[in-house]
């Protein structure tokens with residue numbers, strides 16, 4: 324209620340808005356124009372992402388959900404009693420319910436998300452469905468330093484980073500994030516990380532080029548957001564969504580491609596696009612179990628268990644400090 328009264332949404336949170344402007348002006352001044360994927364998640368973008376998760380081509384969500392259901396008891400036994408569950412990039416907080424149902428008297432749930440309105444809605448729904456659970460929502464960009472609430476001081480922590488959100492980081496960034504999370508969560512903490520696995524390029528291509536065009540709408544919504552929040556004048560019909568699998572880098576790359584030579588204004592600045600010129604909007608790295616474990620070994624975490632579906636599409640890793 325306080326957050327709603329203060330209008331703590333992305334459009335009006337001055338810290339996040341200033342950084343958005345800086346990152347967009349900076350990113351569009353590079354030779355390869357680029358905008359960080361965290362800016363996809365305004366209220367409309369968060370809703371579009373929820374629709375992506377339900378697409379027939381987008382296998383990660385339903386596969387990870389199945390893995391979590393099948394491993395929930397094992398996860399709960401490893402995590403123990405009275406843990407504080409902290410989720411990085413919690414979105415609609417759907418998957419965490421599988422853990423909350425299996426964990427032994429969880430002490431608290433701390434969802435962290437960059438999208439204020441989506442976070443508050445998800446937190447309210449959880450408070451309704453889990454009245455015994457202390458839910459402390461943190462509206463923040465988890466790629467920056469996040470201060471955990473005093474209410475979970477002294478509690479054993481379980482970090483939750485599902486969905487292969489870690490794939491948005493380059494491998495060195497992923498390593499740095501895991502090292503920082505180890506420090507934030509503290510001694511004795513555990514962490515569950517969902518990681519998408521390398522597979523046939525055609526399966527990956529289909530997952531990011533869905534027939535219904537939801538991924539295209541999600542990508543293009545970034546331009547709508549710039550138009551609204553940063554006084555931009557992007558013509559949405561003059562750009563198209565592109566997603567390709569770069570096998571050499573082991574990653575899906577998403578772009579917005581200019582369909583003609585054109586000039587765009589943002590907050591008084593001018594940007595020229597050639598026909599075919601792109602804005603790089605997202606990387607989504609894919610790992611093998613071995614390559615992810617090599618990365619984890621360079622951080623403060625030990626690998627306790629890995630849960631995988633039968634088809635080896637997706638993996639969930641249980642890490643301990």
Ligand code: AVJ
Pocket residue numbers: 375383486487488489490491530531538605606607
């Ligand atoms: C939220 C980063 C895991 O990379 O699959 C889905 C985002 N982009 N479709 C992903 C996304 C296009 C998603 N992550």
